[in-house]
Amino acid sequence: MSNRSDDGSGAPRDESPGRDLPSRPRDGEILDLADVFSLLGDPGRLRLLLALRGGEVGVRELSEVSGQSESAVSHALQLLRAHRIVAVRREGRRAFYRLDDPHVRTLLDVALRHTGHSDMQHPERPSPGAPPSAGPAPASPRLATTSHAVEDEVSR
Numbered sequence: 001m002s003n004r005s006d007d008g009s010g011a012p013r014d015e016s017p018g019r020d021l022p023s024r025p026r027d028g029e030i031l032d033l034a035d036v037f038s039l040l041g042d043p044g045r046l047r048l049l050l051a052l053r054g055g056e057v058g059v060r061e062l063s064e065v066s067g068q069s070e071s072a073v074s075h076a077l078q079l080l081r082a083h084r085i086v087a088v089r090r091e092g093r094r095a096f097y098r099l100d101d102p103h104v105r106t107l108l109d110v111a112l113r114h115t116g117h118s119d120m121q122h123p124e125r126p127s128p129g130a131p132p133s134a135g136p137a138p139a140s141p142r143l144a145t146t147s148h149a150v151e152d153e154v155s156r
Helices: 027-040 043-054 059-066 070-082 102-117 141-155
Strands: 086-091 094-099
Touching: 027 043, 027 102, 043 059, 043 070, 043 086, 043 094, 043 102, 059 070, 059 094, 070 086, 094 102
Parallel strands: none
Antiparallel strands: 086 094
């Protein structure tokens, strides 16, 4: 679809009268944004970040709160620290972590508010109390064959 007018003038077409569209982020910014959401998208790391919303917390306490081993917590925190999501303060041999930036807390708060008022549908997850299912049957034998052919092609 062209965004040039059809009147032959070559002038850009205004497809949204009275409304300015936000500027398009650069490709590097898009990749950085995807990295942030990827870091926030892991349930284990998310448990840690939510625990840090209240302030500094030590690795042992984060391990207890998140149900992860201290080693797993330390590894996740190392990754989050490398991306400047969390910061560390050392006191002797102990390390205390906190959110590094108020924007991270804002992202977490907004996400929590969103999930709190949204009736989120997760077709890939069974609803609580529902018996486990083997998954939907293919609509037709042809679809199943096509699906396997695509999987085979992707795995090459």
